[in-house]
Amino acid sequence: MRLALAAPALVMTLSAAQADSATPATDAAPSTNWIGFTIGGAFVNGNEAGMAQRTRTNGDFYGGIDSLQVTQALSKTTTLTLEGHAMPGLEDYLGNLSLTNSDMGYVKVGYKQYRTFYDGSGGYMPQLAGLYREPAWGEELHVDRGEFSVEAGLRMENLPEITFSYKHTFRVGDKDSTSWGARPQLLAGATLVAGGSNVNYEFAPSFWHLDEKSDIFALDVEHTLGNTDLGLGLNYEHTSYTNSLNTRTGAVTVSPTTGLTTANSQVASSFKDEYSMDLFAGNVHSVTHFNDKMWLSAGFAYTTSNTNTDGSTQSITPVNPGSVIPYSTALTTTRVIPMGGGETESCVGNLNLMWNPLPDLTVTPSVRIEQSSQNAIAQMRLTAVPTAGFTPSASTTVYSNQVYKGVLNTNSDTAALDLRYTGISDLVLYAKGEWEHQDQTNYNSGVFYQSKAYNGTVTGGPNSDFFREGITVNQQDYTVGANWYPLRSLSLALQGRYFQRDDEFNPSVIKGTVAALGLEPEMIGLDTTTDAANLRVTWHALNNLSLVTRYDYRETDYNNRGVRWSPSTASPGTIQTPPPAVVTAPSSPADTGILPEVLAGRVKSNILSESVTWMPMERLYLQASASYTWSQTSTDTQMVPDSRNDYFTGSLSLGYAIDNRTDLTASYTYYNTKNYTQQGSPYYAGVSGNSVSPIPYAMGYGLNTQENTVSLTLNRMITPNMVWNLRYALMSSQTTGALQDQGGGFNDFTAQMISTGLQIRF
Incomplete structure (x- = not known):
């Protein structure tokens, strides 16, 4: 247990509105500046990383300026305004400085930065539970996001707004x-044998390292003519x-023959992704008011971009054991470098x-026309490299x-029609339809191979x-x-x-x-349908009692159809024409034929909510x-289990x-979900050809979690300013049920949070 950071939702950062609500009537002019x-x-008992992610805090003491606003009139037409906050510990900072002249325009300079906290556990595999006190130690990770901005506006009478x-x-x-990450590892002191039966497998969670930045310049001009x-x-x-996905040290070794697991300090791999983009966009738009009954708006936009990609995949001292893995004769792929780039253009x-x-x-009809092109190249x-002590055959590929x-x-092309009718007393009717047709041509071709x-x-x-495909x-x-x-x-x-x-x-x-190319089942049709409805009822039963009830329903089906096709000749360099997509073939997966349509997925959701407000x-x-x-979410896809997302939330609050000069508020919130799905055994850690059955290793997803939060807030007006x-606040987050969830119960915590604040107006 140690001192940790309270949730921002529970932090008392008193706003001006709160202060005003407790201020009695006075003849004095209200203060517009405050700090x-x-x-x-x-105090946290349990997983501090889990608490940091759930409450968006870092698990430490914090303190600072939670709000600041200062406005100073420099002249009758010029005003200087400063607003912001600075909360070390939360690593949440904001500063905006603006200078406004009512006759000329304004200049603004601003900076903001905030931190998002993450639990580095990466999930939970029950098969490896004995090797971790917490999965991957559950260290506290974070990402800082920020923005620096400058804006200037010209606002002079009879001139365009720039x-x-x-x-x-x-x-x-x-x-x-x-x-x-999972990679093979040769047993210590052993010699690789055929089939790789003396090769272990390592498992370790990963983490993302992010380094992203963007610069945006914008110029907008608005003017009215007539x-x-x-x-x-x-x-x-x-x-x-430049982002990288890194498999951690402290991997877990799993024997394919015995299933025994041990910990070690190896690193599996790192995937590095480098990307850059330059984008230019321009638009012109207009709105014409013919009269109070008719408006016409039009717009045109052009966008072009250029991208470059680079990166690498790095594996450290693994062994490639079996014939089921490419480059398998005791070699390992140690480095893969993807490179490329592309250009896009679009007109709308x-x-x-x-x-x-x-x-x-x-009545609001509208039309939209768009043309776009994308050109890309990839390398x-x-x-x-050979495994130490092993000499591959002369023909083994070592570079490609x-x-x-x-x-x-x-x-x-898109057309839309929007209708709204208010001619019936106490009733508003509306309807909207949108229709879009799209034609695409996809062309992929090879350039060079070595x-x-x-x-x-x-x-x-x-x-x-080359491969050419039309898409409608x-x-x-x-x-x-x-x-x-x-x-x-x-x-x-009702909607x-x-x-x-x-x-x-x-x-x-x-x-x-x-060689002649064929189609190994490829999708030729995808149909998506969504049905949705919602109902909201608002009832002010008494002057001091109101109720709001809402129900939402949504169902989406995904149906697809594939084709399997073998070319009529195996001669390389021969141009082949697949059968038309409209051909209907038997349901059996023959070498040539259109496969039957299948329901690939169905997502159903229902939401029922109720709120009551009463002032006794x-x-x-x-x-x-x-x-x-x-x-x-249900699917017939193999190795993908159905999943659920059921949860209940409730809250009760009162203010007195x-x-x-003094008011007290209290609240209680409750959250409960039981959605954990154990994955069964779609993945295998064993090697084909072993004398024992492969060992299933798969991670389950979802939560079995119950959360309770109680909070109390006391406000006291010492003086009018x-x-x-x-x-x-007391918050508890615990895993429930017989099955552990994707956190394995290691992310549970109980936290007692306390804060105090003072606001001064001047």
Whole structure:
């Protein structure tokens, strides 16, 4: 147990509104400037990293300026304003300085930074539970996000409004990942044998290291000519990042023959991803007011971008044991370097008309046309090295290099119609329809390939492989709804939605340089449908009692269809034409044929919520709310189990004004979920050919968690310009049920949080 940071949601950072609510009427002019101070912390029993992630804190003492606003009039037309906060411990900082002249414009300079905390456990594997007190030690990780900005605006009468801005954003730090690394490891002092039966397997969780930054320049011009508002926008953005996924030290070794597990200090691998992008975008737009009954808006936007990618995959001293893994003759892939880049261009035009043909009817038709193109090139270099003490055959590949390019062109047209009718007393009706058609052409081709054998022989040359595919997308989206006010104290809102998207893939031409290419089942159709509805009822039963009930339903189905096809000839360099996608074939997975349509996934969700607000007396209010969500994702896909997302949340709060200077608030919140799914055994740690059955190793996902939080807050107005506050909270987060969840029970904690603050107005 040690002092830890309280949750920001529970931190008392008294706002100006809170101070005003406790301030009695006075003839003095209200103070517009203030500064607030807060210090606090918490005693934590249990997993401090889990507490830090759940409450978005770092688990330490904190204190500083929670709010600051100072406004100073420099002249009759010029005002200087400073606002911000600085909370060391929370690592939450904000500073904005603005200078405004009512006759000319303004200048703003700002900086903000905040920290997000993560639990580095990376998940929980029950099979390895005996090796960790906490999975991967559960250390506290964090990511810092920030932004520096400058903005200047010209605001002079009869001149265009011109705004220039610059922003620099960043994201730096480490966060957990649910990706676990697994690699073979030769037993100490052993000699590799056929089939790899004396090779262990290591398991270790991973973490992300992030280093991202972006610079954005923007220029906006707005001007009015007669009854038309005109606008111009220009943007330039440069973004770059270097991120890496790193498998931790302290991997777990698993024997394929005995299943015994031991800990060691090896590192499995690191995946590094480097990326940069330069983007330019421009737009022009206008709104014309013909009269009060008809408006016309139009816009055109152009965007172009250029990207570059680089990176590497690094593996440290592993052994590649069996024939089921590429480059398997006792070699290991130690470094893979993906490189490439691309260019994109897009043009978008839209036209919208708002028309009131009748006093109670609004009709808004719109059209949107978009054209875009993407060109990309990718290179993959792979290097393999022999295991110490082993000499591979002369023909074993130790180096390969492949270069490919791709082109994707898209044309889409979208039409929409929005209707709103208020001609019936106490009733508002509305409906909207949207229809989109999209045509895509996808073309992928090889450029170059090269490989090198262990004896130095080099093969390769130009690669004329290519694959051409046409893609057609049809989408429709409908929404209808009504707002009804049958009584002054009662209102009902009902809304329904239907969405359908059909994707058709038509592979038309295939050519292979080394051998004839076929289709090993490839999707040729994907249909997505969504049905949704929601109902909200608001009832002011009494002057001091109101109730709100809401129900939401949503169901989405994903249906797909595939094709399996073998070419008519095995001769390399031959252009092949697959069967048309409209052909219907038997359901059996024959060498050639369209496979039957299957329900790939179904997502159902229901949400029921209720809230009640009651003021039994002038000094007291009570508020209660409850919400239950039951949701399920089901699929027929092998090795992917169905999952649930059911949870209940409830809260009860009250506020009592003890006197004109003192008020007390208390609240209780409850959260309960039981969604953990044990994965069974879709993955295997054993090696094919062993004398024993493979050992299942898979991570379950979901939570079996119950949380309870009680908080108390006391506000006391010492003087009309000085308010003091004290807050205490007790929070418990515990794993429940017979099964441990994806945290294994190691993320449980109980925290007592306390903070106090003082706000001074001047």
